[in-house]
Amino acid sequence: MWGFEVEPPPLDPHRWGGTDSATVIVNVYSTLFKWTYGEKIVNDLVDQWTMVSPTEYRVRLRRGVRFHDGTPLTSADVEYSLGRILTPATGATWRGQLAIIRRVEVIDDLTFRLHLSAPIAPDLLRELLSMPHTAILSKRWMAQPRNFAVEHMGSGPFKFAERRHGISILLERNPYYYEEGRPYLNRVLFTIYPDEELRTAALKTGVIHVNHYLPWKDIETMSKDPGIAIGMTDWAFLDVTFNVTAPPFNDRRVRQAVGYAVNRKAIVDAAFFGYGAPITGGVLSGAHFKGQWYYNPDTAGYWEYNPTRARELLREAGYPNCFRATILTSGDHHMHWVAAEIVQAGLNAIGCNISVDKREWGTRVALGNREQYQFAINGKGPFLSDPDFYMTWYYSKLAPLYHRPAGYNFPGLDALLERARSLTDQKERLALYKQFEQEFLKESPAIPLVFRTQATAYRKKVRGLEVLRGPGWPLTGKLLENVWLD
Numbered sequence: 001m002w003g004f005e006v007e008p009p010p011l012d013p014h015r016w017g018g019t020d021s022a023t024v025i026v027n028v029y030s031t032l033f034k035w036t037y038g039e040k041i042v043n044d045l046v047d048q049w050t051m052v053s054p055t056e057y058r059v060r061l062r063r064g065v066r067f068h069d070g071t072p073l074t075s076a077d078v079e080y081s082l083g084r085i086l087t088p089a090t091g092a093t094w095r096g097q098l099a100i101i102r103r104v105e106v107i108d109d110l111t112f113r114l115h116l117s118a119p120i121a122p123d124l125l126r127e128l129l130s131m132p133h134t135a136i137l138s139k140r141w142m143a144q145p146r147n148f149a150v151e152h153m154g155s156g157p158f159k160f161a162e163r164r165h166g167i168s169i170l171l172e173r174n175p176y177y178y179e180e181g182r183p184y185l186n187r188v189l190f191t192i193y194p195d196e197e198l199r200t201a202a203l204k205t206g207v208i209h210v211n212h213y214l215p216w217k218d219i220e221t222m223s224k225d226p227g228i229a230i231g232m233t234d235w236a237f238l239d240v241t242f243n244v245t246a247p248p249f250n251d252r253r254v255r256q257a258v259g260y261a262v263n264r265k266a267i268v269d270a271a272f273f274g275y276g277a278p279i280t281g282g283v284l285s286g287a288h289f290k291g292q293w294y295y296n297p298d299t300a301g302y303w304e305y306n307p308t309r310a311r312e313l314l315r316e317a318g319y320p321n322c323f324r325a326t327i328l329t330s331g332d333h334h335m336h337w338v339a340a341e342i343v344q345a346g347l348n349a350i351g352c353n354i355s356v357d358k359r360e361w362g363t364r365v366a367l368g369n370r371e372q373y374q375f376a377i378n379g380k381g382p383f384l385s386d387p388d389f390y391m392t393w394y395y396s397k398l399a400p401l402y403h404r405p406a407g408y409n410f411p412g413l414d415a416l417l418e419r420a421r422s423l424t425d426q427k428e429r430l431a432l433y434k435q436f437e438q439e440f441l442k443e444s445p446a447i448p449l450v451f452r453t454q455a456t457a458y459r460k461k462v463r464g465l466e467v468l469r470g471p472g473w474p475l476t477g478k479l480l481e482n483v484w485l486d
Helices: 019-028 075-086 122-128 196-204 216-222 252-261 264-272 307-316 334-348 361-369 387-393 411-421 426-443 470-482
Strands: 002-004 033-036 040-043 046-053 056-061 101-108 111-116 158-164 168-173 187-192 228-242 276-278 324-330 353-359 375-380 446-459
Touching: 002 019, 002 196, 019 158, 019 168, 019 187, 019 470, 033 470, 040 046, 056 075, 075 101, 075 111, 158 187, 196 216, 196 446, 216 228, 216 446, 228 252, 228 334, 228 470, 252 307, 252 334, 252 426, 252 446, 264 276, 264 334, 264 446, 324 334, 324 361, 334 353, 334 375, 334 446, 353 361, 387 411, 387 426, 411 426, 446 470
Parallel strands: 002 187, 324 353, 324 375
Antiparallel strands: 033 040, 046 056, 056 111, 101 111, 158 168, 168 187, 228 375, 228 446, 276 446
């Protein structure tokens, strides 16, 4: 049994709905590539991957892969799935990243050619195609209207069996899985524990085997339990996103004022019990990126806790007495609502009238997807080991998604991201990402707050599990196909 922090929203495989949602998706659906032990990306559905030219790849699929209904997976399913991602009406999370795919040319049942509109670093392309929101769906099965809240059909190691809303999601072993002998487990039950005290107690007593989100207050105590293993990673952060089309946040000076009014250290201490660090510049200034080619310390120190500067910006923007607004947050995530309350306190201290709207996770996601908020707290993680992850969060040519700023439309920033991903020289790419971060800080459609250390705990009788670190952490559940109980 795996303990979930919240109930996942409807699980459209091509739309990111949070880490708990992704944990289900990676087990039900296959992708062309996948994450595995040691933060490595290996072939999943792909058997052979050949670069014909910088804008063309010839791909051969594994022979014998079948969907959960026993029908074969073919190149036509890949063509359909990538086409669905690229269709604007789908609202796919990865449409921006995969917009570089011009077309999929089906050669035969197991072979296709991937035609790109521009070159892209080969490792980056493989990584893009390893994410859960690039799941390969059955074209035949999708010919009928589907309700992803209660039904799924993929080719992954487990098949979707049952969803009891507010209680659990049950997966059962896929007898057709292409890797002989896997998965080892006959079933996996994801049980929903919104109360973090109950979730920790359930792990401690053996009612559940894995707690993907170990509360920060419990890290020290649980690390002393001889029956528990803990994996930790610095991969994620919190930010504030704004509705940049409506007052008062249609003025970038107001958005910047929020950046100066927030006591980031207070968030680290109250939400994460010290397991984190303030973000004082762009995301790439994080100390855990040291040693990476894209580490950018140039922006460090841009943000500071400076209520005086916040008041000055508000006066310049025509809000001498500050403003009234509501901040949207998840009431199911301790870190989200605590951060929201600290943002509220910082702004109220300089004369604002801020209220906090705490919603259950599914409603929070739905409101964000509909852009029905003034400003909001979000948790984000670099989905990639490449700064191209910026396109997931901050790219204008995408459908609204809950963790993006509402009304986001910054063509100049888009152009920098598009240019950076089309290059293969890392020095040239880094120069563009540095420029992007400077311009992004100036516009401030979102304000980074703090990095957080994330801990996953599991009972030591769970064998074959490894907590993936860095951008692979949300995909730790993919390793369930290799897990058994001692």
